[in-house]
Amino acid sequence: MKSYLQRILTASVYDVAEQTPLTRATNLSRRLGNEILLKREDMQPVFSFKIRGAYNKIASLTEAQRQKGVICSSAGNHAQGVAISAQKLGIKATIVMPRTTPSIKVDAVRNFGGRVVLHGDNYDAAKAHAAKLIEERGLTFIPPYDDPDVIAGQGTVGMEILSQHPRPIDAVFVPVGGGGLIAGIAAYIKQLRPDIRIIAVEPEDAPTLASAMAAGERVTLDEVGIFADGVAVRQIGEETFRIARELVDECMLVSTDEICAGIKDIFEDTRTVMEPAGALAVAGIKKYVEQRGVTGETLIGINCGANMNFSRLGHVAERAELGEHREAVLAVTIPERPGSFREFCETIGNRAITEFNYRFAHADEAHVFAGIGLNDGLAERDEVVEALQAKGYPVLDLTDDEMSKVHVRHMVGGRGHNVDHEVLYQVRFPERPGALLNFLKRLGRRWNISLFHYRNHGADYGRVLVGIQVPPDQREKFEESLDKLGYPYRNESDNPAYALFLS
Missing domain, CATH: 3.40.1020.10 (Biosynthetic Threonine Deaminase; Domain 3)
Structure with a gap:
């Protein structure tokens, strides 16, 4: 883990990423009887933390790799992170997305200079086509999470948390999909502040890390729910699981209703609408406080993204009351x-x-x-x-x-x-x-x-x-x-x- 500490401290992210604020959730803190702080990764230029890992990986490429260009397969936040990072470095980026990707996401990638290739009806088909293009053109694949440079880039979130809040912290709640964010945060925080609990939060219908922890090895889920599409991953990454298995203290699962209630809570404190994955941490904090009955603790949640489709707002509002x-x-x-x-x-x-x-x-x-x-x-x-x-x-x-x-x-x-x-x-x-x-x-x-x-x-x-x-x-x-x-x-x-x- 010491090598990750060095990687994170020297990560190249701030040419394009912002140091996001750590803000107090006033209403939520009062209701829960604890000090609730939100790490506002929704305030990044692409409204997601993914820009950190993508830029750090692309910045590490050799000149020969940069000349040929980069590629990724993604229908979500990683696609935008790769596109804006490549644009910043003057590198051509090809983004393979399923044909079913909403136009708002396709347009966002194009606005950041990415060349969009629409292929297949799902992520697996898009990923297979990306592999074909890599073989044909010699492009460098930018993975979404399972890569040391990507993990180190995401780990700068943990570095910022400790510098922004040097006072006691009881736990940090981190959304988990492929595991890049929690691996990076845990690798940094546990080296310097091993007393801080690192708690993973996942949807009940996509328990990627929780299932692997229970089995003692990586498992492939038969299917995952797609409401929180930003973390809808069937298998945790190999390197991310190696780190999480050693450093993550606990996994929490939350329901769709609890996620919707978390979106509402964040909106009431920040007037910002999170995507479902972006509200996982707050949903986990609320469930943790309810189950443990803790008071007076300092709990930090990672608001990991705010790329919400407008058409989903009605469903979220309807389910939020049930989640509360x-x-x-x-x-x-x-x-x-x-x-x-x-x-x-x-x-x-x-x-x-x-x-x-x-x-x-x-x-x-x-x-x-x-x-x-x-x-x-x-x-x-x-x-x-x-x-x-x-x-x-x-x-x-x-x-x-x-x-x-x-x-x-x-x-x-x-x-x-x-x-x-x-x-x-x-x-x-x-x-x-x-x-x-x-x-x-x-x-x-x-x-x-x-x-x-x-x-x-x-x-x-x-x-x-x-x-x-x-x-x-x-x-x-x-x-x-x-x-x-x-x-x-x-x-x-x-x-x-x-x-x-x-x-």
């Missing part, structure tokens, strides 16, 4: 009669209903998909379930069921059968406690709700799509009730989408 244990997702069976939804809401009490999906299907009972807002985490979730069961409602807790959270919640409903005199309305009401219950009380027991869809989107008003069985001779009186309530509404019974999919 601020929402329970329940399937509840209620009687099919006027007023039953109101009784359900009264049983919930003052808690917010964050989502409610329902479609009339049976004359005697209704199955509803409901989201319930929580203030006190898992204990309150149990309390809600017990309260509903005490009232005689059959309840199925789906909060931890992945299929329900990803798919079923959007598929509840469909066409109603034998629904007489149904009219459809969009209703807008203020997003405050009791507003939804007021709406239901106004309906009273006179009219039966046959369709209901609501989801809290964090705005200052809520939007409900509601189907109600109102005989034609009562419709004027029904709208008078809505007028008295004062919530804006619109009759959507003639909407063609309603005719096609719901009526």
Whole structure:
């Protein structure tokens, strides 16, 4: 490891990389009762730490190698790191990317001067084509993690942490994919401060290092989850595992919901949106504090990247509340009669209903998909379930069921059968406690709700799509009730989408 200490101290990274700040996460520190510091690698020119290792490797090449050019196969942050590093050194760079790579990433590489070759439908196909080009053109391959120069470049993150925070540090939490970042950080910190714990954080569905540690050797995972695509690696590197096996103190696994909650936590402290891999460390810190009950410690998380696709933000926001244990997702069976939804809401009490999906299907009972807002985490979730069961409602807790959270919640409903005199309305009401219950009380027991869809989107008003069985001779009186309530509404019974999919 002493050779790595020298490599890191002499690494050539600052011609292109920045010394990123180590900032205090004020809100998170207060909530967790510990001093939480964030190493802001999202502030690099390519919004990721990958620029460090890529530049250090390319800067070490011989003149002959530079003349022929470099190549890498990557659809992520490593591609941008190689492209900008080669541009800085005046070297031609070829980046082989799968054809399925989002255009934002392809354009970013081209903007940094890289020659993009789109080949194959996945990373393995792109990597195989890169190997073919190396053989044909004599290009030098720039590996993403399993190389001493790349590891040393990433190790400068650890060097900066110790210089920026010479005071006591209890643990450093590091995201792990191929292992280059944690190998470099551990190789430096453990030489100078062996008392500092180095904790690896991985997604539950991509436990590359954790599986290797448990087996005592490198293993190839059959498949890995791709939500945190920046660390979606099936096998840890050979050299990175050699270092991690000796120096890493612990591996932690976190769920997709916990990662999303970590993205939200970082945003609330920095107003920056991390990519899923970039929030792994914070998710690990939160789980560590919860499991160990530690207080007053100094814990550092590596925000390793912020190359988030905008299209994923909605999914992240939806899952963050579950990751914070601020929402329970329940399937509840209620009687099919006027007023039953109101009784359900009264049983919930003052808690917010964050989502409610329902479609009339049976004359005697209704199955509803409901989201319930929580203030006190898992204990309150149990309390809600017990309260509903005490009232005689059959309840199925789906909060931890992945299929329900990803798919079923959007598929509840469909066409109603034998629904007489149904009219459809969009209703807008203020997003405050009791507003939804007021709406239901106004309906009273006179009219039966046959369709209901609501989801809290964090705005200052809520939007409900509601189907109600109102005989034609009562419709004027029904709208008078809505007028008295004062919530804006619109009759959507003639909407063609309603005719096609719901009526």
